[in-house]
Amino acid sequence: MTRDTRAHPYTPARAAPEQSSDEAALVRRLKAGDEAAFEQLILSASPRLLALARRMMSREEDARDAVQDAFLSAFKSIDRFDGRSQLTTWLHRITVNACLMKRRSQRRRPERSIEDLLPQFLDDGHHRSPARPWKTPPADSLEQAETLDLVRARIDELPEPYREIIILRDIEELDTDETASLLDLSAAAVKTRLHRARQALRTLLDPHFAEEQP
């Protein structure tokens, strides 16, 4: 599996370097209720958190609301921040939670059953319809943009629990344990759900990418 090499805002807590003295000072000011410190944090951290929320939410307005909710939640619970992870990592997790809460509270259209999107097999274990190779994605930037729009639309068609696990594991690249903790699932359940989500997304993309029958 190729890992995305773009700069990523999320750093797992266990890999976090020691808290810098600047950050420790900022945390002390936050815990003391220093308004200027809160404002400094919002102005410096919100671009990254907004980018994260945009990946998780379909609408810009919802992304901004989720980031706002995340800051309010963070300021309420700053006394519980223990410094074992970086402040940005802690805020990232709170923002993921705010996005998950917001998505779940929104009324959504009836969802397809995941079973309909999983591969089908004959009684003897062979594929019901043999899988066809996929075409190489277009190199042309305009076509590429259209392709990626299509992929985002298909991800949005997934039942919500499967959409959210694709976002957390494959896009935000949270590890299995972190995802399990956020979703209140076992690690085994995260792995199973992620695999099913990828299979379902593959089914939705297949008509667009499979080579024509000879």
Place this chain on the structure above:
Amino acid sequence: MTNHHDITCRELAEFIADYLDHTLPADIAREFDRHLAVCPSCVAYIESYKQTIRLGKAAFAQAEAPADASAPQAILNAVRAARKSAR
């Protein structure tokens, strides 16, 4: 598709993620390799599964809107207002 292998396409599809993560026991992974050597359908399936993951990542890497210079200030104003009304 062929009958000349020990595991079925269904079993392979069930454990693709473990196969790609190299977390399968070595003997089972070898059975996967043997199956893939004789089953073009599973080869196509596993390649398209990998491409699905790549496309998902690419779709959201491109989805980030250009930085909006006014956004942090707007969020700050909204948080200020929310905290004020909560007092």
